[in-house]
Amino acid sequence: MFGLLLLLLDAQGAALIRPGDWEYKDLIAILLTVVSLIVTFIGFIVAVAAIWGFQTLRGIAEQLAIETSKSGSDNYLSSEKFKEQVDAAIAAGMEARARDAVQDVLGASIVRSDVAPEHQMRDEEWRD
The missing domain is CATH 1.20.5 (Single alpha-helices involved in coiled-coils or other helix-helix interfaces)
Known part of the structure; x- marks a missing residue:
């Protein structure tokens, strides 16, 4: 330059x-x-x-x-930690699905308390 x-x-x-x-x-x-x-x-x-x-x-x-x-x-x-977490999540999911399936099957066969004949009287006063 x-x-x-x-x-x-x-x-x-x-x-x-x-x-x-x-x-x-x-x-x-x-x-x-x-x-x-x-x-x-x-x-x-x-x-x-x-x-x-x-x-x-x-x-x-x-x-x-x-x-x-x-x-x-x-x-x-x-790692083993990840495998244990995945196995636990799978087991929890399967348990929840099995519980829901059993409740769905049993729900139809159980008479609920609000449909029982003694609760259908209209003249009765409210009871706690």
């Missing part, structure tokens, strides 16, 4: 500058301009590297999270 500035100065500005017209303030202004251009270029490179690094880190973190999740779930699904 500094070389490009020197080439530009040599091609364009060298003819405008007469010998003896250079002062320290001119040299300092040119050097500060070059330094500011270099700092800007370095800042641009750092920004691009930061964006690229963030994308790379996010991709690696996603991959690692997926792998950890898969291995953890595989370990849990193959």
